[in-house]
Amino acid sequence: MENDLPRRRSDLKWSQAELAARVGVSRQTIISIEKGRFDPSLGLAFKLAEALGCRIEEIFSPDSGRTPS
Amino acid sequence: MSKTRFGLTLFVVGIPSAVGIGALAATFNDGPFVPTLVVFALATLPATWGLGLVVLSDIPPPEYGAETIEHTWMTRAATGAFLDVVTALGVLVTVVIVLDLEISADLSLLAVLILAMVDVAGRYWILRRRES
Numbered sequence: 001m002e003n004d005l006p007r008r009r010s011d012l013k014w015s016q017a018e019l020a021a022r023v024g025v026s027r028q029t030i031i032s033i034e035k036g037r038f039d040p041s042l043g044l045a046f047k048l049a050e051a052l053g054c055r056i057e058e059i060f061s062p063d064s065g066r067t068p069s
Numbered sequence: 070m071s072k073t074r075f076g077l078t079l080f081v082v083g084i085p086s087a088v089g090i091g092a093l094a095a096t097f098n099d100g101p102f103v104p105t106l107v108v109f110a111l112a113t114l115p116a117t118w119g120l121g122l123v124v125l126s127d128i129p130p131p132e133y134g135a136e137t138i139e140h141t142w143m144t145r146a147a148t149g150a151f152l153d154v155v156t157a158l159g160v161l162v163t164v165v166i167v168l169d170l171e172i173s174a175d176l177s178l179l180a181v182l183i184l185a186m187v188d189v190a191g192r193y194w195i196l197r198r199r200e201s
Contacts, residue, residue, distance in 0.1 A: 025133055026138070028137070028139060031201065
């Protein structure tokens, strides 16, 4: 799953730690999501979208190279 | 966690608890009192200190801890380690029965405990290095 989290977070001038505190997870979790190494749960994805003031599908999208099996 | 609290935890929780466990062990074991107390206290100090750090930590846990990647790593590490321990026990029981060996229960349980802890720690470390 690809995401637009780093850009949206930077637009708001939030650090990874600040975003982590706002959604109630660890900073490492935000780092891993931004690097695409951790797919958040649906609940966490909604929380991130709410914190960033956008819709969930504006942040997350399926891998462009992945084809459905 | 501040250095003060780190040291405070050692002297307030870690050492007294370890010495208490050492004194209990020395009381109920047949060996000489002081050496037994010292050995047990030294062996249990890391665990009692660690427990103190967890209990007296001034770092608030994440509000949604189950949603963090650390929780995911721990779950995956524990699941893998559980399968490893079951496999190891299966092999060990087979060997013991086939060869008609006699092994002491306390050493066997200690070996299983150490295997499980090292396995979980190793798997967690690998996951953290690979995915952070």
